[in-house]
Amino acid sequence: MSRLTGHERATYVQNMFTRIAKRYDLMNRLMTGFQDVRWRRQVIQLARLTKDASLLDLGTGTGDLAREAVLQFPQAKLPPQTSPLK
Numbered sequence: 461m462s463r464l465t466g467h468e469r470a471t472y473v474q475n476m477f478t479r480i481a482k483r484y485d486l487m488n489r490l491m492t493g494f495q496d497v498r499w500r501r502q503v504i505q506l507a508r509l510t511k512d513a514s515l516l517d518l519g520t521g522t523g524d525l526a527r528e529a530v531l532q533f534p535q536a537k538l539p540p541q542t543s544p545l546k
Contacts, residue, residue, distance in 0.1 A: 485522050500528045509533040 464472050480487070488496050503525065509515065514537045517525045529536050 481522075485524065496524075500525050501532075504528050504532050509536050511535045513537070514539075 507513075507515070507529075509529065509532070511533075513533065515526065515529045516539055517523075517529075520526055526538050529538065
């Protein structure tokens, strides 16, 4: 990987993330001792969303932060691309 550049490197990285995508959330939970769940919960609490709030999670990944926002604030508006899939 250290010798790859440009398009080859981008392809390598994309393929790597495609391979781990299905296991990403599980691995994140295990590697952090479920601390990642508490972090997301706290982020949404600190955001202090109101009933008219909108949330845009730019690095949404698997949608966990958006999912937590909907759990805590079902009335919050999420752009379609950040709406939780699960």
